[in-house]
Amino acid sequence: MKKLIVLIICISGFYSCSPKRPAVIERPVFELWNTTTLEIDKIEMNEFETVFHIDAFALPGYKIGIDKNSYIRESGKDKKLVITRVEGISAEEMTAFPESGTLSFKLIFPPLKPGITKIDYMEDVENGRKIMGIHLLPDAKIKIDPIPNDIVTISEPLPAPTYSAQPVKVSGRILGYVDGMASNKIMVYITNIITGERDAIEFIVSDDGSFSGEVTPGMPGFYSSSYGNLFLVPGQDIQIYLDLKKRTRFKSHYRTDKEPEDSFFTYLSGYFTKTELDSINFAARGMNVSEKLMKEIVNMKPDEYKQHILSIMNTQINKIRQNNYPPNVLLMAENTIKLSAFSYLMSYENMIRNANIQINDIKQEDRNNITFKSEKPDYSYYGFLKGQITDNMAYLPGFNSLIASLTNLFSLPDGKDKAAKERFAYFKEKITPILGVDKGILFDLAIVKFYGAQLGEMKFFTAADKQEIRGAFKEKPAFAEALIAENDRLVALLAANKENKTSILNETPQAAQDEMFDAIIAKYKGKVVFVDFWATWCGPCMVAMKSILPLKDEMKGKDVVFLYLTGETSPLGAFTQTYPTISGEHYRVSGEQWSYWMKTFNIMGIPTYMVYDRQGKQLSRNVGFPGVETIRKRIEQGL
Numbered sequence: 001m002k003k004l005i006v007l008i009i010c011i012s013g014f015y016s017c018s019p020k021r022p023a024v025i026e027r028p029v030f031e032l033w034n035t036t037t038l039e040i041d042k043i044e045m046n047e048f049e050t051v052f053h054i055d056a057f058a059l060p061g062y063k064i065g066i067d068k069n070s071y072i073r074e075s076g077k078d079k080k081l082v083i084t085r086v087e088g089i090s091a092e093e094m095t096a097f098p099e100s101g102t103l104s105f106k107l108i109f110p111p112l113k114p115g116i117t118k119i120d121y122m123e124d125v126e127n128g129r130k131i132m133g134i135h136l137l138p139d140a141k142i143k144i145d146p147i148p149n150d151i152v153t154i155s156e157p158l159p160a161p162t163y164s165a166q167p168v169k170v171s172g173r174i175l176g177y178v179d180g181m182a183s184n185k186i187m188v189y190i191t192n193i194i195t196g197e198r199d200a201i202e203f204i205v206s207d208d209g210s211f212s213g214e215v216t217p218g219m220p221g222f223y224s225s226s227y228g229n230l231f232l233v234p235g236q237d238i239q240i241y242l243d244l245k246k247r248t249r250f251k252s253h254y255r256t257d258k259e260p261e262d263s264f265f266t267y268l269s270g271y272f273t274k275t276e277l278d279s280i281n282f283a284a285r286g287m288n289v290s291e292k293l294m295k296e297i298v299n300m301k302p303d304e305y306k307q308h309i310l311s312i313m314n315t316q317i318n319k320i321r322q323n324n325y326p327p328n329v330l331l332m333a334e335n336t337i338k339l340s341a342f343s344y345l346m347s348y349e350n351m352i353r354n355a356n357i358q359i360n361d362i363k364q365e366d367r368n369n370i371t372f373k374s375e376k377p378d379y380s381y382y383g384f385l386k387g388q389i390t391d392n393m394a395y396l397p398g399f400n401s402l403i404a405s406l407t408n409l410f411s412l413p414d415g416k417d418k419a420a421k422e423r424f425a426y427f428k429e430k431i432t433p434i435l436g437v438d439k440g441i442l443f444d445l446a447i448v449k450f451y452g453a454q455l456g457e458m459k460f461f462t463a464a465d466k467q468e469i470r471g472a473f474k475e476k477p478a479f480a481e482a483l484i485a486e487n488d489r490l491v492a493l494l495a496a497n498k499e500n501k502t503s504i505l506n507e508t509p510q511a512a513q514d515e516m517f518d519a520i521i522a523k524y525k526g527k528v529v530f531v532d533f534w535a536t537w538c539g540p541c542m543v544a545m546k547s548i549l550p551l552k553d554e555m556k557g558k559d560v561v562f563l564y565l566t567g568e569t570s571p572l573g574a575f576t577q578t579y580p581t582i583s584g585e586h587y588r589v590s591g592e593q594w595s596y597w598m599k600t601f602n603i604m605g606i607p608t609y610m611v612y613d614r615q616g617k618q619l620s621r622n623v624g625f626p627g628v629e630t631i632r633k634r635i636e637q638g639l
Helices: 002-012 244-251 274-281 283-287 291-297 302-320 327-345 348-359 364-369 379-385 391-395 397-409 420-435 441-456 463-472 477-497 513-522 539-547 549-554 572-581 591-600 628-638
Strands: 024-026 038-045 050-057 071-074 085-087 102-109 118-122 130-135 168-175 185-191 198-204 210-215 221-225 228-232 238-243 266-268 503-505 528-533 560-566 584-588 608-612 618-623
Touching: 038 130, 168 185, 168 244, 185 210, 198 210, 221 391, 228 238, 228 274, 238 244, 266 274, 274 283, 274 327, 283 302, 283 327, 291 302, 291 348, 302 327, 302 348, 302 379, 327 379, 327 391, 327 397, 379 420, 391 397, 391 441, 397 420, 397 441, 420 441, 420 463, 441 477, 463 477, 477 572, 503 572, 513 560, 513 591, 528 628, 539 549, 549 628, 572 584, 608 628, 618 628
Parallel strands: 168 238, 503 584, 528 560, 560 584
Antiparallel strands: 024 038, 038 050, 050 102, 071 118, 085 102, 118 130, 168 210, 185 198, 185 221, 221 228, 238 266, 528 608, 608 618
16 A cells, blocks of 8 residues: 555656756766767756856867757757857857867757756757767766677788789678768778779668678778778678767767776777777877977988988887787787888988978978989988888788889889880889899789889780780789779770760870970960869869859850869879769870979969960969859950
């Protein structure tokens, strides 16, 4: 009978037996957010209003605004309590962060009903800031999902660094996924070893947080993604899990419920855990260019500079050896440091020039006019490479950079007129005494690079070339088939593009470097010419091209030419796929010609635009997109 009386009292009291919500909750725990800018210091609740005390964090000068339609709601419900006022910052205009990088203000909303104990804060705009699952009871705990069972770490030696066309299935789940609280796309970036193109492969996240798809990396190694580096092995699946609740708790400044394992919020299967990948990635931090390093090297001769960089390298390697890393992690961490050091050593002249610019505080606009001479390293300087290059370095992105430096350094004079086989033979003759070996993955990738460069020059393979390539890779035929497949793909693309009558790919005129630009412009004499210096990898270039489409439509039928110039930094494959989508006249010039233009025209960045009148007189020049109206005015001026 007594139990029944208690039950009746609880029901009639309407929540009186539930935990009582306090009038003030300080630094409440919350489940998810999509911003690290806003932190809730406390929430005051009474019968008249709900007051959020916000501390915001950002770089000095960054501006913040609060949307007038921001609201709070009971978690899982639709009813909105729209913000009534803002105190501490302007509710009408954007507010800049001071030098401290911190702003404090209040957001005031209507009162919450007594029984509500969990709410969401939402900014009702696209990509607005959101904080979900804010608990209004003290000592609330967030339920964390268990680690998935299919996460298995492989402790075996790393696979052989060779080419394979087998795909990798990438799958996983974002734990705690809610639309708007994390990107609905997972990106994996693969660099083509033949063309140097960086392809972005996109996986769409389903409503339950799962995603799945395939990539073809070509070689085992480290590849970047939306969630950091991945170690991909052809033919071997990889699973990725991201725990949003743990990530939210870890990144919060104010959370008092943090746990030691919160930093481990990404789980990977394969040869390395996420923590191990981060250790490898950060291993070379001690090799980073700093003002201290610039001061140390500014007046150094080549041999003195070499010994200095090698000393720093050895110091960093000894430091990481103090960590209790597994063998694969230690090996890759050491290689990361070595490749970073080799990058500096291969760039002696540039490093000394940059040190002089930095130490002497030379302004950006004056740098191209500086005639700076430093001693050129002799052949013996590169002896530091002897016995240092190992095949397991090929897993790291820095290895391809090293090969690029070496093939540029030991390139056949007038090599552009020579076949890839001759270029490689010259390279091998020069590099073998330095390395002390004449075979290995470095030589394999160098052959691929020379034949890839031939494709970049649009000198496609003959039947004899294909036979030659297969002969060069008798023991590793996958490399040969990859080269030939890329050649055939490009040939097919160009053939298809010939039917395109609005995007015209022109042959580069036979002219000296200092006459090339005039020779191109001369073809369009009597018309106004809009010139766009661009590249396939330049995001702002592509965005600007979309913005200018309506203007191009307006100018149809008028004496206006839209001229697009790019160089070999736009990989042939990417260029061949991209230019047909851009109506106008196109030229893809040599790397030497492109560099000459960058220096002669003092082009500090792309996109860069120029407008010429009917007589070939320059009317305007802009670095960066100046806006459609500015371009229209200049074109109309020329007409």
